[in-house]
Amino acid sequence: MSAPIGHLRSAALSLLPSPDDYREARRSWRTDLLAGITVGIVALPLALAFGVSSGAGAESGLVTAIIAGIVAAVFGGSNVQVSGPTGAMVVVLAPIIAAHGAGALALVCLMAGLIVLAAGALRLGRTVSYIPWPVIEGFTLGIAVIIFLQQVPTATGAGAPESTNAAVAAAQSLMAASWPEVGSSLLLVAIVVGVMLVSMRVHPRFPGSLLAIAIAAMVAALFGLPVETIGALPAGLPAPSLPAFDPATVSALVGPAFAVAALAAIESLLSARVAATMADTGPYDADRELVGQGLASIAAGLFGGMPATGAIARTAVGVRAGARTRVAAITHGLLLLVVVLVGSAVVSRIPLAALAGVLMVTACRMIAPRTVRTILRASRADAVVFCLTAVVTVSVDLIYAVLIGLLVAGFFALRQLARTSGVHREELPGAAQPGDERIAVLRLEGALFFGAAERTLERVSRLQEVEVVVLRMSQLQLLDATGAQVISELIASLERRGITVLIKGIRPDQHGIAERVGVISSLRHQNHLFEDLESAAAHARSHVSRARRDRAR
Known part of the structure; x- marks a missing residue:
């Protein structure tokens, strides 16, 4: 009996933080701090934008970046993963919030977090390796298109659309747009896009999104443009609280919670796997990463945040800036906390159209033309799987897109395998x-x-x-x-x-x-x-x- 108990004990301990996580911090703490500050500057506009775009509000995005970012960094399985609100999660959350209201967000966070936590405890982390590359890239392309389309209503100042489908909502907002609101909003979007494009050409690591938002906010204030702003934010984190557990609401949210959990697990593990190949920062533990992301979503939900995932773009910024340990991701969260404590008045004046411009550029940067061409030329089967996954992602649902992509990829793989017999x-x-x-x-x-x-x-x-x-x-x-x-x-x-x-x-x-x-x-x-x-x-x-x-x- 002692052997199985000892095995279970060691397995459980492997999923928890240990001093070994910070062994390299003695040598790299300076570069980790600088990398964390860099990531925090990049993450600020994205956290605000993703919070607004999901329907939960800018405060929810900031809370998620702070709470989930720190919790996932401490408990996760990657040394350099940066977690927080992401575009893919926004795409899933927006229809959930539209259907069930913002009050259901905390409950979805807790339910999805528990599901991801259980998946990590059951050692299901390696299952992401079974997802084919064309499915992943088609999924990413579809998400990028949805994120871009979701910003059209804000970019045109048309207000909330009737449809929850991103393409239909974009068309409705274009038809409902009116002057001078559309002209003022589009002007700020153009300023943000232009500044970000120029900054990327001047220096890829320069936080162009932050500069672009600052310029757009100054232009809106100086000329008194009739555009909507983020609005008042609390000068601190809200107190943690448990959501109301109504049986009917819980039953209605079971399906959405599983969808959110599946996306959180897939995106986080893919991000951690990519991060492990970017620099010699040590391997990642897939099961521990799920445990960390599950705890991060639970913690974010208690503070009024959103479900969190690993964010490959912010993780890549941190690695390129010199991040080597978890200190960088923790610093990123602490920096955002300082912004909330001392800069909420400034943040509240940011125009929503400026955030829409940031997300439009972000969506375009998610699409890698070279990768698209490679997949389309690889084989007819890969091209079909890629295109089908992208189309279903945009037109139907993200989870259905992954499942259909897996089924079609499996069919082609079995057909090819049958030909070898x-x-x-x-x-x-x-x-x-x-x-x-x-x-x-x-x-x-x-x-x-x-x-x-x-x-x-x-x-x-x-x-x-x-x-x-x-x-x-x-x-x-x-x-x-x-x-x-x-x-x-x-x-x-x-x-x-x-x-x-x-x-x-x-x-x-x-x-x-x-x-x-x-x-x-x-x-x-x-x-x-x-x-x-x-x-x-x-x-x-x-x-x-x-x-x-x-x-x-």
């Missing part, structure tokens, strides 16, 4: 002997599974004028229950026709399923199972020779 007739070993033409040596190779089994059965069933069939199975790389059942049926069919079946070389890892499904019991005799081809050929020749003698009598 084959049945090939071979010559008997040694010198030719009379009667060899009555013996068929068939080599099964590749994968014999449900997608290829019937084709194999049809090909072998067409054999004519044969008395003995030797099935070579040593080259069979994959055998599932359907494939084993087909072999069993094949043996029974040949035996009914008076054809003796011998099996050569069942692989050790396939022997169990072959025995359980009935492949071996389908043979006429147990001694019709051979380890090498020479023995099988000798037995087949002796069988044909006996049959010839019997016919001669």
Whole structure:
């Protein structure tokens, strides 16, 4: 009993923070602090914009960046991951808030956080590796398009649209736009886009979004433009509180909570995996990352924030700025806390149109033309999966897009795998002997599974004028229950026709399923199972020779 308990204890401890997380901080704390400040400056406008765009408000975005950013940094499985509100999460949250109201946000946070936390405790972190690259990139492209379309109502000053679909809402806002509101809003959007584009050309690491928002806010104030601003923000963090657990509301939010949890897990693990390849900052623990992100969402929900995920853009900024340990992500959260405590009055004057411009540029930067071209040219299957995932993401739902992308990618993968399977007739070993033409040596190779089994059965069933069939199975790389059942049926069919079946070389890892499904019991005799081809050929020749003698009598 002590061994299992000890194993469980070590497994649980591996999911918790330890002093080893900060071993490198003694040497890198200066660069970590500078990297954290840099990320905080970049994260400020994004946190505000994502909060507004989701419908939860700028305060919710800031709270999420602070609380979730610090909690995920301490408890997560990556040394450099920066967490907070992200565009993908906004895309999921916006229709939830529109349907259930902002009051349901805290409950969704807690429910989704618990789901992600449970996934980490159950060691489900590595499942993200099963998501194909075209699905991930199609998902990212779709999110970028939705984020851009979601900013159109704010950019035109048209107010809240009727539809929750981003494309429909964008069209409705364009038709409802009126002057001078649309002119003032578009002017600020243009200023933000122009400043950000110029700053990227001058210096990629320069916080152009912050400068762009500052200029746009000054222009709006100087000329008295009739544009909507963020509005009053509290000069501090709200007190933590539990949401009301109404059974009817909880039941209605189960589906949305699972969607939010799935997105949080997928995006966080993908971001952590990419971050681990960007610099030598140590590996990441996928299961611990889920635990950290789950706790981050729970904590954010208690303070009135949004569900959090790992943010690859902010993480990349931190790594490029020299981040090596969790100190950088923690510093980023503390810097944003200082902004809330001493700068809320300034932040409240920021025009919403300026934040829309920041997110429009951010959405465009999420799309990598080179990656799109590579996938479209890779293969027809990859191109179909990529395009289908992107279209479903924009037109239907993010989670459905991932599921459909996985199903279609799985279909193409199975079809390709089925094409690797084959049945090939071979010559008997040694010198030719009379009667060899009555013996068929068939080599099964590749994968014999449900997608290829019937084709194999049809090909072998067409054999004519044969008395003995030797099935070579040593080259069979994959055998599932359907494939084993087909072999069993094949043996029974040949035996009914008076054809003796011998099996050569069942692989050790396939022997169990072959025995359980009935492949071996389908043979006429147990001694019709051979380890090498020479023995099988000798037995087949002796069988044909006996049959010839019997016919001669």
